[in-house]
Amino acid sequence: MAMTKKLVGQVTPEERTEIQTLFERRNGLNELAKILTADNADLYEKLVKDLGETGTKFNSWWDRMAAKYHWESADGGSWEINFETCEIFLVTE
Numbered sequence: 001m002a003m004t005k006k007l008v009g010q011v012t013p014e015e016r017t018e019i020q021t022l023f024e025r026r027n028g029l030n031e032l033a034k035i036l037t038a039d040n041a042d043l044y045e046k047l048v049k050d051l052g053e054t055g056t057k058f059n060s061w062w063d064r065m066a067a068k069y070h071w072e073s074a075d076g077g078s079w080e081i082n083f084e085t086c087e088i089f090l091v092t093e
Contacts, residue, residue: 001093005080008071009088015065016086022058029054 011019029051038044062079065071065088071079077092 003091003093005089005091006072007087008079008090009069011065011069011081011086011088013086015061016081016083019058019061019065019081020083022054022061026051026054026058 029047033047033051036044036047066073066079069088071088072090073079074090074092077090080089080091081087082089
């Protein structure tokens, strides 16, 4: 089944920058997690904690914006942002 994308809203450039920073941080931490072993316990614990906090902030941003802008949602769907245009899309299968 094909994925469909429907434009459901837009955020401000400031809001976009907030989620883009979290997105890039989360991706960087995930890449680091692939190469870091549990041998360095302190660094590993810091990474796990940072990943958890970043994930929470990331999800919180989507929840806040969805409530603020009343975006359409769907079962099994997810929102996606175009960082260049600040547009929000509902992606469904």
